[in-house]
């Protein structure tokens with residue numbers, strides 16, 4: 086388990102430009118055009134590889150850091166069934182992380198390198214996990230909104246041109262949609278519950294709504310990554326398209342719960358057949374991204390503490406495996 | 416407790432409920448402890464493994480508590496029993512409530528209890544109590560996996576580096592005194608054994624002890640000396656740690672009486 090992948094440096098492809106490159110690029114783009122999947126051994130432009138490594142590893146980090154805010158409520162879940170569902174959910178997120186790190190490894194980086202980048206504060210993860218979970222309703226709101234937004238982002242990725250990422254996303258999306266339904270079910274119970282429970286639910290929606298909209302990333306006019314990603318079919322929709330889809334999908338659900346969305350500008354635009362919504366506070370988004378969210382320091386410190394506390398355990402596993410291997414040879 | 420030959424049906428039910436609660440609460444409290452780990456393990460695979468065990472334990476607690484509630488006949492659901500009893504009414508083995516400590520402490524606690532639960536559930540699978548036998552048969556399969564995980568890690572840590580061996584040997588010394596309780600029969604255990612519901616404590620101990628010795632030897636760890644029996648969690652007298660665990664566990668149910676979730 087620890088002897089492979091974790092310690093081997095990634096094999097990086099040669100990046101110098103040769104006369105063949107133009108022809109290779111032409112064939113690569115033709116394959117993308119024909120909706121063929123690109124596989125790990127295939128030639129690919131370095132920018133494609135780097136974009137994927139960045140995106141897949143950020144996604145993996147988000148899954149792992151995302152275990153913390155919800156894990157925060159495992160010991161306090163209100164019923165044994167809810168506790169079991171929450172444990173299973175947080176476990177799923179860990180599984181997604183492991184699965185995505187493996188997908189990233191097919192591009193020539195190791196999980197250990199990627200985790201080091203995360204712990205050193207050099208890698209990004211979804212900013213949403215830098216907000217605190219203050220009540221049980223937050224567990225519901227995260228499932229409903231955060232997993233809901235993740236699905237919106239990720240369903241198109243099931244058709245991503247890179248084979249291993251696309252296959253990972255198919256599996257992950259199935260589980261995310263369970264999470265979304267379970268989260269909504271928590272909200273429904275609270276919304277139909279006591280006055281205190283309804284307050285709890287509304288408060289959670291108030292705090293998670295805007296950060297959820299920010300999950301789709303900066304507006305298209307400001308996004309540096311969108312154009313090439315769309316051309317190479319890593320992304321199929323722009324940030325703003327997905328954000329709009331999410332709002333249109335979620336507003337009726339909030340109405341069904343009898344909760345109000347904290348946006349006075351929100352209204353149905355009959356002509357455009359979509360919701361208009363208020364301006365997002367991009368300054369907050371950028372602040373959190375730069376490390377100034379309410380929990381950035383705590384989340385990373387918690388990951389680092391777990392990693393450091395586990396060092397002697399990982400070393401023991403490696404030492405034991407080596408002893409076994411030596412005994413097997415002897 | 417009732418005297419031989421004049422056992423009243425009511426006392427019988429109370430004994431059976433008490434016995435079920437001992438098993439149920441051990442799974443519940445241990446599952447709750449493992450839940451604290453998730454997201455903080457030495458590597459992702461261990462997060463997944465600990466979560467697996469936690470899930471199974473919570474599942475066992477649910478089945479056993481639901482059954483105990485029905486048998487008791489006072490209308491208490493699995494959640495009423497899990498969340499709304501007072502500390503002395505929890506009857507888990509004291510070992511289960513010991514804090515997680517480092518990964519080695521958790522693995523030792525888990526290994527000692529996995530080995531115990533495997534022997535216990537294997538025997539309960541042939542209990543004269545058909546419902547308990549059915550629950551135990553399912554639990555046996557789960558516990559085999561738990562033991563594979565914990566014994567596997569005990570061997571890796573014991574036969575790993577000098578540091579890991581020192582740490583895990585110290586964990587073993589610290590937790591060993593709590594194992595005595597698992598096998599020291601009281602009236603409840605004796606009545607249950609006599610009725611063919613649960614195993615004889617001496618037989619259970621011999622099987623557990625042999626299993627533990629095999630793994631300790633593979634792990635190159637020393638079996639600590641036995642110490643006097645001081646722990647009575649199964650009778651509701653706990654260590655200082657359980658109260659804190661329960662205050663987290665019960666927080667929402669206590670804060671919002673009668674709410675449904």
Ligand SMILES: [Fe+2]
Pocket residue numbers: 148177178181257261
């Ligand atoms: Fe996930």
Ligand SMILES: [Fe+2]
Pocket residue numbers: 178232260261264
């Ligand atoms: Fe999820």
